[in-house]
Amino acid sequence: MSLTNSNIHPLADVQTSHIGENTTIWQFSVILAKAKIGNNCNINALTLIENDVVIGDNVTIKSGVQLWDGLRVGNNVFIGPNVTFTNDFTPRSKQRPISFLSTVINHHASIGANSTIIGGIEIGAYAMVGAGSVVTKNIVPYALVYGNPAKQYGYVCECGTKLENYTCPACLAGYQLNENTLNRQAT
Numbered sequence: 764m765s766l767t768n769s770n771i772h773p774l775a776d777v778q779t780s781h782i783g784e785n786t787t788i789w790q791f792s793v794i795l796a797k798a799k800i801g802n803n804c805n806i807n808a809l810t811l812i813e814n815d816v817v818i819g820d821n822v823t824i825k826s827g828v829q830l831w832d833g834l835r836v837g838n839n840v841f842i843g844p845n846v847t848f849t850n851d852f853t854p855r856s857k858q859r860p861i862s863f864l865s866t867v868i869n870h871h872a873s874i875g876a877n878s879t880i881i882g883g884i885e886i887g888a889y890a891m892v893g894a895g896s897v898v899t900k901n902i903v904p905y906a907l908v909y910g911n912p913a914k915q916y917g918y919v920c921e922c923g924t925k926l927e928n929y930t931c932p933a934c935l936a937g938y939q940l941n942e943n944t945l946n947r948q949a950t
């Protein structure tokens with residue numbers, strides 16, 4: 764496991780020069796020329812990143828993930844293994860849409876293994892998507908969602924634990940729901 768050229772493994776095909784410091788890219792990843800990747804990311808083996816893709820800092824992308832044109836990934840996002848994104852509602856072979864759907868994953872959101880994220884939606888900050896979910900609608904910040912189609916089953920703390928009565932049983936952080944928006948209480 765030798766890494767050269769700013770932590771880009773020699774067996775990766777990295778065509779972009781927009782890669783931040785301390786970002787690691789592992790074997791058999793393909794990253795096209797216009798993709799932008801921030802600092803301190805971990806792009807695991809066997810990933811494909813197209814051109815119109817922007818990835819923030821401190822992002823983890825596990826193996827077997829393809830990031831298609833139109834995807835925006837915020838800072839500190841976790842994308843589990845074999846998560847699938849789509850960017851076209853009506854795909855046909857050899858028939859390209861005028862523009863691809865835009866999908867936004869906001870900062871600190873986590874997407875569980877093998878989930879499918881339908882194109883054109885926004886996943887809120889700190890949201891948690893359970894493994895194997897099929898996400899077909901926007902997800903609000905801090906929401907815990909899972910299933911097919913994914914539904915909300917409460918909220919999670921910034922630490923990742925499910926809230927009980929708007930309080931985190933693990934780290935004891937408190938939250939408030941104001942007009943359907945969850946906010947962390949100042950400590």
Ligand SMILES: [Zn+2]
Pocket residue numbers: 920921922923924931932933934935936
């Ligand atoms: Zn917590």
